[in-house]
Amino acid sequence: MEISDxxxxxxxxxxxxxxxxAELENLKEQLEAARQAAGEAIAVFYDPRQNAxxxxxxxxxxxLKGEMASLMQRAEAWGRAALAADRHERSEAEAEPEEWQSxxxxxxxxxxx
Numbered sequence: 001m002e003i004s005d006x007x008x009x010x011x012x013x014x015x016x017x018x019x020x021x022a023e024l025e026n027l028k029e030q031l032e033a034a035r036q037a038a039g040e041a042i043a044v045f046y047d048p049r050q051n052a053x054x055x056x057x058x059x060x061x062x063x064l065k066g067e068m069a070s071l072m073q074r075a076e077a078w079g080r081a082a083l084a085a086d087r088h089e090r091s092e093a094e095a096e097p098e099e100w101q102s103x104x105x106x107x108x109x110x111x112x113x
Contacts, residue, residue, distance in 0.1 A: 010078045017071040024064040031057055 003011075031054060035045040048055035 006078065006082070010075060013071050013074050013078070017068055017075065020064050020068050020071065024061060024068065027057060027061050027064070031061070 031046070034054060035042070038045065040051075044050050045054070046058060048058040051058065
């Protein structure tokens with residue numbers, strides 16, 4: 001099975017997505033453990049303006065979410081393009097050959113259809 005350049009690009013995008021997702025999940029676990037250990041309210045702890053100690057990690061989690069959204073949009077665009085190409089190929093394959101269309105037009109003109 002041959003993998004196209006487009007497929008390789010999608011694989012690379014999805015690898016980046018899942019790497020960012022794993023990093024985000026790990027970061028969220030660390031932050032939640034720190035919040036529970038500090039006994040702070042969710043709204044206070046997860047506000048980087050009120051939690052200078054963890055502000056960098058909180059901002060990193062927001063960047064990772066944005067990166068994941070961007071990567072998923074790229075993957076979705078690839079999927080839409082592949083789907084459109086498949087539909088186009090299918091419609092071409094299902095279309096009658098030109099010689100049959102020509103024959104049908106000639107038969108219609110001869111037999112008055």
